[in-house]
Amino acid sequence: MKSLKQWLARLARAEKLRQSPCRARGTTRRTLFEKIGVGSLLTGIAGLCYAMMRPLVPDVLYEQARRFKAGTPDSFPEGASFLEEQRLFIFRRDKTFHAISAVCTHLGCTVKMVNLNQPKTVQIGGKPVEVHYEFACPCHGSKYYSDGSNYAGPAPRSLEWYKLEVAPDDGRLVVDMSEPVDKNFRLTV
Numbered sequence: 001m002k003s004l005k006q007w008l009a010r011l012a013r014a015e016k017l018r019q020s021p022c023r024a025r026g027t028t029r030r031t032l033f034e035k036i037g038v039g040s041l042l043t044g045i046a047g048l049c050y051a052m053m054r055p056l057v058p059d060v061l062y063e064q065a066r067r068f069k070a071g072t073p074d075s076f077p078e079g080a081s082f083l084e085e086q087r088l089f090i091f092r093r094d095k096t097f098h099a100i101s102a103v104c105t106h107l108g109c110t111v112k113m114v115n116l117n118q119p120k121t122v123q124i125g126g127k128p129v130e131v132h133y134e135f136a137c138p139c140h141g142s143k144y145y146s147d148g149s150n151y152a153g154p155a156p157r158s159l160e161w162y163k164l165e166v167a168p169d170d171g172r173l174v175v176d177m178s179e180p181v182d183k184n185f186r187l188t189v
């Protein structure tokens, strides 16, 4: 009987000890260390991601001016002129001008202008049109008619047309690449 009392007393003491503040402090300390560990791990992962992604972001943004001056109208020959830096075709027919982007609407490669050996008649906007050249993208094979309408390959839409105007101060052509225009747009000087 006495030993049963002693055993119960020992059990009560053990239970008291288990619920003691020291033990609670131990639990709190362990939780704190776990939190520090998780925090350090997340910081390490974030640092690793930054180190991997940083080279993909350029230090300088090379953005084309969306509005710029090209030459005077007389400086453009009849037919097409390609402005390499702006990736733009400017077409002249006598005193009339229009501009078509050379940026493929699929993934942005530069399209090439291809003169056709034989003119061909195609349907553009539901009308038969005789074309002498077209545009072809070297990357994935998209093709565009001479007005920029896409007709083959993965390109989802036509090449952009941009607004042209004459600068009042020096008479040069101004190209506004921030403002796509309709395919009927023409500037007559």
Ligand code: FES
Pocket (backbone or CB within 6 Å): 104, 105, 106, 107, 108, 109, 137, 138, 139, 140, 141, 142, 153, 154, 155
């Ligand atoms: S970028 Fe021109 S077809 Fe893909």
